[in-house]
Amino acid sequence: MIKSIRMSALAAALVAATSLSAAAETVYNRGNSADPETLDQHKTSTTYEAHILRDLYEGLVAYSAKGEIIPGAAESWTVSDDGLTYTFKMRDDAKWSNGDPVLAGDFVYSLRRIMNPMTGAKYANVLYPILNSEAVNKGELELEDLGVKALDDKTLEIKLNAPTPYFIQLLAHQSGLPVHPASVEKYGSDFVKPENIVTNGAFVLASFIPNDAVTAIKNPYFHDADNVALDKVKFYPTEDRGAALRRFQAGELNTNNDAPLEQIDFIRSELGDQFKVSPYLGNYYYALNHESEAMKDPEVRQALSMAIDREFLAEDIWGGTMVAAYSLVPPGIDNYGEPAYAEWKDMDLLDREEKALEILESKGYNESNPLKVEIRYNTSENHKNTAVAIADMWKPLGVEVSMLNTDTKTHYAHLRDRGDFDVARAGWIGDYSDPQNFLFMTESDNDGFNYARYENPEYDALMDEAAETIDLEKRAAILKKVETIFMRDLPFMPLMYYGSKNLVSDKVSGFETNLLDVHPSRFVKISK
């Protein structure tokens, strides 16, 4: 009872604090792809959920406006020499939105919660580098066996299974955000309701109305609150990109994180540099089924890949919002150098086509005996256009393409259930900036992502070796070897690196393009 009075007093204070300055209230109207499935960070899986959750919560580490890792709830950390033990020192002034201090124990509770199989966390496996986490998540070990310990209120120790150079990057993922233990214990899954929620980020949830907006208001207890310029952030689900563009033009949205591709020329001429395209940590690729008759020959796969004019796809089909990809790992990623590009990357397209034609002819394919290939894709205008363009590029080689499209759920369910296919569209956005986060997809035991059913013991062994290697340069060299094998065997045919497409009003500052496309609202300022 007393607690609830205190809570409502706080709520009243918050309301008063915001309404007092109502005249000068700064509201950031932020277009954000879609509604979150849930605001329970441990149950989310998408980037648009992450945008909201990183504003509400602060993990041990956080992102700067440029997408670099900065200290979050932990002010500093040390790594043991063997790379297996991380010790975090908690920030003294880190507080929850009800005034409670943020303690090391809160993170122990949170990490145990996400690994608890009862939680049903979709993305728990991102944190599998933590000692015993996989066994805990599979219900084979107790929660207490998880390698996370509070040495005291201000010191957190995390032990890992293997040295994981990207572990700090990993902690910035939404799965690493803490929950307020007392609220979760008290309200169960209802702790996410605006009246119950307690957060430790720059903002705290005020309301969530599906298909309308998620509204968050400034958290006065946030340690860096003095530097937070916004009073309120409203996240709008902007599924209709055309409508979002009009709302942006009318000044109803300050930013939106996507743009209608069919209007790219108009947008460029109309909005000028308010339309920001920049490289994004992702790859748009075609998975080639190594078990299918059409795709089992490595030379045929290579020939098909060679004949694709990727610049045309990126520039003409995708309006310059994608970048032609000749490797799986996007360039500019952390802990890596130049990716391993396709051997023929710098060859002239005409020569490539000629060579591809030669290869297919030597395999006995020609116009009277065409190679029959089916491309599967999930329904979308651009996926269709891409497939049509590729079919057209393959046609002169004596390839007969048929197409099949299904809705997204059906598409991925088919790939995962090892349904029959030749070529299937897929895409991958990295969860953290490390090449491992791309190359792990085609390990032979990766049932979920290895759509190609690629099996190569050498590939697997090198991946294991990289996982054991602490020295970053040596590790990068091993991973590059892995990617070279990948580009030779082509389980996936990389087509384009994704680009991020943001509409950013001239009045907005502190919204900087970056490889991860993360834009914490706490750094955003809006001029009148």
Next chain:
Amino acid sequence: MLRYVLSRLLSAIPTLFLIITISFFLMRVAPGGPFDLERPLEAKVMENLNKIYNLDKSLWEQYLIYLKSVLSGDFGPSFFFRDFSINELFAQSLPISMQLGLSALALALAVGGFLGVVAALRQNKGVDYSVMAVATLGVTIPNFVVAPILTLIMGVHYGWLPVGGWGGGAFVNMVLPVVTLALPQVAVVARLTRGSMIEALRSNHVRTARAYGLSGYTVVVVHALRGAILPVVSYLGPAAAALLTGSVVIETIFGIPGIGRYFVQGALNRDYTLVMGTVVVVACFVIIFNLIVDLLYAMLDPRVRFD
């Protein structure tokens, strides 16, 4: 009459039951489940999720569980909007869709009816042709074209009205969606009214009324329109059910948190309970509006009796 209403409502129960049963099993035929993601789940996690949502039980058991909870008025938790139950989602969105739908309906009836009567009175004259031309346009231009054009002109170009958002139901936010929603209905209502009005104006009872020397207003509104409105009423029954249960196009384009979007979101996300919920809601609306139409018929047309 009460007896009639009651018996109609009772006879709706088996219909509803049938609809629920068929859609429940049909929906499960679709490949993929609510927890299928691009990134697959750990077996243990999946098992727990299935347990929480009763998906580990046999389909028959799930069906019985669902029937039981629907009977007690509980549509269950949403599989996709995991912070909400279906009841919470509907409690919040249905009033908004109904408010929009009713406003559009009233607008369509008033404007469409008026235009129809005017056209009928000036049959084969300029006014008639222009009304019918506009009506034809209204029916043929889809609302996903009308909506962006209206927002571009009124919102982006002139800045008179908001381009999107609900704004808690503020009048300015309602203008464009209501107009867009009403336009095709205006057209249909105008055409229907015109057709039946022309017929009514030539009928014996109207000729008699004229012969009595009644005023033009009384002849047209009291005697002719009353009969002429019947086809409109029977059209409006199902149309109202459709309008009041939201429009996915209007709601998506204008960013309105109504119930219409849940039809598509539920189906695409394999949100079983959400799909079932929307099916039940639409079915109820159709049943209720058909009943209302029948009652109105009896009120308007002296020839119709409940027995």
